Amino acid sequence: MNKAKQQARAAALFAAALALAGARAHAATPAPAEPLKATVSHWWTSGGESAAIRQFADAFNRAGGQWIDQAVAGAEQSRASTINRIVGGNAPVAAQFNTSRQFRDIVDQGLLNNLDDVAAKNNWDRVLPQVILDVIRIDGHYYAAPVDIHMPAWFFYSKKAFAQARIKDEPRNWDEFIATLDKLKAAGLIPLAFGGQVWQEKIVFDAVFALVGGPELFLKVYRDRDVNAVRSPAFRNVLVSFRKLKAYTDPGAPGRNWNDATALVVSNRAGLQIMGDWAKGEFLAAGQVAGRDFGCFPGFGPKAPYIVAGDAFVFPKTAKPNIVKAQKLLATVMTSPGPQAAFSARKGSIPIRPDVDMSQLDMCARQGLAIMQDTSRQLPNAEMLVDPDLNGALQDVLTNFWNRNQTPEQAQQAFAQAMKDNAW
């Protein structure tokens, strides 16, 4: 054996040991500014959406965090992956859900960290709308950081199409609305751009429900599961009104994507679409401006209920102090006024709080934010009130009513049955 070689190896080993010890010593001293790493799981993948979430990521990084983006295309897929990762013990630091009962089970199983001190420090009770508080505050604890408000039942119309059909004013009640559709039809246009997918049918139904049935009946059915309300003539009237709209859709509607329906309005081939405020993205992408090329109104008249939905982030349970710190920082950043305004301007939603810089928001969003001041107009989205499987079962009932030749009575019966069957 070559002695020199052996010595060299010993020296190398010694040096390595020293280096290791040094490293350990270095780690033992308080790290000066180790960024708080946070893996964030969400489903915002389209152009506008990723630009929006980037606002949160940048703000979080500026505040001393390190955002690790984990986008999963498709809301259902994203939620499924989050739940699998929680069960598998490899939960993301934060994960997106809708502001709804989707995450209720995870809370009940005790798998989320609460945000009580963030909420107390930032005065959530005073700043956030009551409908949202009702969803994120469970047994007195706060379990989600809401990031935006989407109103799923805006009416978008093409100004050109309205001019072509000689319609001067926005309809102020249901009858005027039907008259508007009739005029559009007479002008040879598709009156109502409609996407025949179950969730879109449900959005239109809920819009009709809130406007024709009124918020009281809406809450009685969805919140109180009042079977008598479902069997009432008022609810029958809602169903009849909803089905009446079918005559104003075109034969290509079944299976159509929402953005293809929006494109019909953008290209002035259709007059109107009832859709969430995310549809604005399609108008903007086509270079149109709210108020000039297209109009928007959230229901009829100055007292129309404003349906509140949106997105929120939840924070899976962990005891690791750095992760808990990162979660609290995330929740604080995402709900603070600056990032809120920047996010909503790109997302097409409205901020969860009124005290933000409105200059970046478009006409429709400003209108929405103004309406939100009037708490009496706020109406929770059906998904905030019923569990996902009941919501799905009701979608099945409504899509059958819309597409088959069912009587309203049959639909009432099926609606009530679905409520009973999904009670546990």
Next chain:
Amino acid sequence: MVTGRRAACWSAYAALLPMALSVVGVYIGTLLWTARVSVSSARIFPTGDFVGLGQYERLFRNARWLLSLENLAIYGALFILACLVVGFLLAVFIDQKVMGEGALRTVFLYPYAMSFVATGLVWQWILNPELGIQRVVRRLGFEDFTFDWIVDQDKALYTIVLATVWQASGLVMALLLSGLRGIDEELWKAARIDGIPVWRVYLSIVLPMLWPSLSTAFMLLAVMVVKLFDAVVAMTQGGPGTATEVPAKFIMDYLFGRANIGLASAASLVLLATVLAVVAPLYYARTKAMQRGLT
């Protein structure tokens, strides 16, 4: 001699062990787990409680589930029959020593190589009355031409048969073509000398000889029927209404979107039982027939 054979036997078992373990662990294990979940009230997460057959009761009260099973039966019968007929005709056609056989084979088999998630969207456009065939033909001057099956409650299911037959009949063709090529040339010569018409030879002699290829094709098609999901999602999303709902989509919907794995598990087991009830006798018959063929 005897010990040598036994040693060989053991090494064979040892080689099979990983497969056996994965069958027990992955298939049987998850099957049992699914069975356990199906008798609990599990929603997003599996829970340990016991609710008896409650989920099954709920399942069979669910109109959409019953409709899904009905759709699957109709779809399955039409799809398998059409694929076998079209595939057989294509195979016979190519077997005539046509020009460019390699190219044609590729063309016919190509749809099977493509994901239906991609081609389904194109089918959706082709069949859409406002975009596809109907519009084109009307523009050609036939104002009254109507082809709107995909938006029709009663006919939408047939559009899915149409599109999936397009996709899968190439596979049947490939299987049957290899069977046809295995048939002795002498047989054809003999038939020609006897003056038997060609169609008669195909029907009475060739087709029975193709039985192993046909049963393989049938099995593969049956599996495709049971797991029918992507075609429906890509073309109709189960619509219009619930007209084209199928069990696999029902299960996926309840598993993820509707966060009810208890009900989804019950549905999976019912589907498995249905498949076993249909396929097991066929499989048995096939094995018997093959044993007869060997002896």
